[in-house]
Amino acid sequence: MTSPTISKATKTTSPAATRLIVIADLKREIKEIEAEMKKEVELLEKEILLGLLDEYADGDSYVYDGIKCTTVSTKRWKYGNETKSAIKEIQERAQLNGSATQEKTTSLRFTF
Numbered sequence: 001m002t003s004p005t006i007s008k009a010t011k012t013t014s015p016a017a018t019r020l021i022v023i024a025d026l027k028r029e030i031k032e033i034e035a036e037m038k039k040e041v042e043l044l045e046k047e048i049l050l051g052l053l054d055e056y057a058d059g060d061s062y063v064y065d066g067i068k069c070t071t072v073s074t075k076r077w078k079y080g081n082e083t084k085s086a087i088k089e090i091q092e093r094a095q096l097n098g099s100a101t102q103e104k105t106t107s108l109r110f111t112f
Contacts, residue, residue, distance in 0.1 A: 020110075024110060027110060028112070053069075
């Protein structure tokens with residue numbers, strides 16, 4: 001973890017500013033861990049295809065030391081530009097005529 005910077009105005013370290021640094025460090029760690037996790041999952045998928053976990057098979061899952069790994073399939077639709085444009089037009093009309101309602105959420109975004 002990097003050390004907190006000192007505020008030039010007060011020459012003291014603000015707890016809130018320190019929290020920003022902690023959050024930045026944690027986000028970097030998460031990115032690194034997610035990249036490592038992706039590699040490990042890809043290796044495991046190859047090992048499953050090779051039958052290296054067959055002895056731990058339990059139906060559509062693999063169970064080892066209390067850890068259960070199940071293959072899950074997800075279907076998603078991809079739409080062409082014509083369909084996307086038609087949907088966008090319908091949304092814009094609904095926004096203009098008041099039949100759509102706007103929801104607002106607030107969150108913090110961190111950039112480094």
